[in-house]
Amino acid sequence: MKKHVVFFEVAGGTDKGPDGYRPDTMPMVESLRKRGWTAEVIFYSDEKKDEIFEHVVRSADAYVSRINPGNLKDESTYFQMIRQLCEFGVKGMPHPDAMINYGAKDALVKLRETPLVPEDTFAYYDIASFKENFPKSLKNGERVLKQNRGSTGEGIWRVQLVSDIGEAEEVPLDAVVRCTEAKDNHVEEHTLENFMTFCEQYITGENGMLVDMRFLPRIKEGEIRLLMLHRTPVNVVHKKPAEDTDAFSATLFSGAKYRYDAPEEWGDLVHSFMASLPTITEKLGGYDLPLIWTADFILDTDEQGRDCYILGEMNCSCVGFTSQLSLSEDIADEIINILSQVEAVEQ
Structure with missing residues (x-):
């Protein structure tokens, strides 16, 4: 050596x-x-x-x-x-392929057969599949669209249906949607057709894609970031969004408040995540776990009314610890x- x-x-x-x-x-x-x-x-x-x-x-x-x-x-x-x-x-x-596999937003789709990610989580790699399927998923409730590129909430949109569409099987293109970007919690209203046309930019180009997830209302209670040193939990950052009605972003730029906790204070989350590490490793290419990496979670409620934790994203490109x-x-x-x-x- x-x-x-x-x-x-x-x-x-x-x-x-x-x-x-x-x-x-x-x-x-x-x-x-x-x-x-x-x-x-x-x-x-x-x-x-x-x-x-x-x-x-x-x-x-x-x-x-x-x-x-x-x-x-x-x-x-x-x-x-x-x-x-x-x-x-x-x-x-x-390893560079671990960096890509863990950091890409579609890691969530690869993990949706685990308890970490809801089954109704989708990835769109081309405009045609996006236009065909997103109106159907939006019919079932609020969604969050996440671009693969960008950072600090850029290109992450909460999409709420404003128009009454009755019993339609999918949201019509002329329906009005309310769109909130995580970058700064600003709100825009568009027809679904115009908003989807705007989102085409996220799908085109190298590594372009959109991930479509169910909106989890308990994000208002805070996003939970687990900092990992290889296989060891280091700390938990609790990131609570601003109190504004539409606010759901957990970035400092958007006014979120951060609190640093010991892993022991989030025992259920840490235990369930550590138990999932072999599956995560297998599903994301079989590479050794990154040296310094994070996993972000949002609280949800399972069918028995108990707290559960939904994985929102992971990052291992250059996680800071300043x-x-x-x-x-x-x-x-x-x-x-x-x-x-x-x-x-x-x-």
Whole structure:
């Protein structure tokens, strides 16, 4: 074992501190160094990808990706490089395909056979299927449409039917719908036809898709984010939306209030999620769990009237922990533990 880890960053972006690094990157580097390992930060660029590849293959046991794909001109080139690194024996944290599979909104559709996701959750990969099926799902109640791209609630819409459509089997195209975007809780009213035409932008282009989920009214009680360090729950962030009537967004930008709890305070949620990890791993490609990742949940009520937790999304691209930098010590321990297990298997 070389006992060397590379952290990938990219220059620029709003996630950098005054020194040009993400605020949570150097603490991990220093924590590894305290344990007798070496670590370095490499700023990725397409122009230097071949040089970077050769250096990392030659020197490192693993890479830790700290790049928000939205800060890259072409994320596919970066993913191609780190996929090759994995093929050449460098441990990916995470593997690029795990990053894609866990981060994509249609992970929910892949998990709808589990208790985590309602069965009436759909994904639209082309405009024709969207136009054919969304009027039918909207007939059954309020829906939430989620684009695959974007962040902080952009392109996530709560859709409510305003018009009375009687016993129609699906919502007619001239019906009026009330649409609230999670980005800032602003409200618009459109005909269904016009709104669906607007949403075509989310389906077109690379990785374009829309996920269609039932709206869960208990989002007003707060979204629950579970922060995971590989297989260990670290903390729970309770994100309560603003009190406005239409507000359902749990982003800070929209006025939501955040509270940090210990995992033990959410025992039922943590227990059920941990029990689901083998299924999640299997359904999302069989890759090792990401190093640092999150799962967001919304409270619902099951048929017996008991609380249950519905998975809203997961993220593992570059989850930050700037409010808890001491976590870098645990992360360094886990990196070493993972690589020690890999070495033991290979011997």
